[in-house]
Amino acid sequence: PSAVDAKLRTSRGPQNSLFTEVSDAGRTALTFFEGQRGYRHPDTGEVLSLCRVKLVTGRTHQIRVHLKHAGHPLVADAKYLAGTGLGNTDRQWCPRVFLHCHRLRFEDLSKEPTEVDCGLAPDLQRALDTLEPVQE
Numbered sequence: 001p002s003a004v005d006a007k008l009r010t011s012r013g014p015q016n017s018l019f020t021e022v023s024d025a026g027r028t029a030l031t032f033f034e035g036q037r038g039y040r041h042p043d044t045g046e047v048l049s050l051c052r053v054k055l056v057t058g059r060t061h062q063i064r065v066h067l068k069h070a071g072h073p074l075v076a077d078a079k080y081l082a083g084t085g086l087g088n089t090d091r092q093w094c095p096r097v098f099l100h101c102h103r104l105r106f107e108d109l110s111k112e113p114t115e116v117d118c119g120l121a122p123d124l125q126r127a128l129d130t131l132e133p134v135q136e
Contacts, residue, residue: 030056038134094127
């Protein structure tokens with residue numbers, strides 16, 4: 001897996017919305033990510049990767065900002081791709097930010113370890129189905 005170890009600072013933006021950026025003045029944040037499968041968009045030829053991400057810290061918009069910082073922005077993330085032209089064109093085939101919590105681990109109220117798995121949401125599955133798998 002690859003790692004992004006970059007401090008994050010969150011502030012209020014227009015209309016009081018939250019915006020997070022990599023900043024030396026921010027709080028410590030660590031993210032691990034690993035490509036699981038490659039895909040190609042049939043119309044544009046753009047190559048995309050489905051990644052597994054593990055958070056060590058839990059900062060606001062950490063996955064979105066760290067993956068963009070590493071050069072792997074999330075599909076349809078218009079907020080963090082503003083000015084690049086990418087986030088809005090993604091919306092033609094993906095209705096929202098392509099971010100899904102597949103597995104969540106935590107201690108329940110009685111301090112017992114609990115793990116919950118969740119399949120991909122139908123709208124994101126339809127978006128993924130429009131792409132062509134890239135042969136390894």
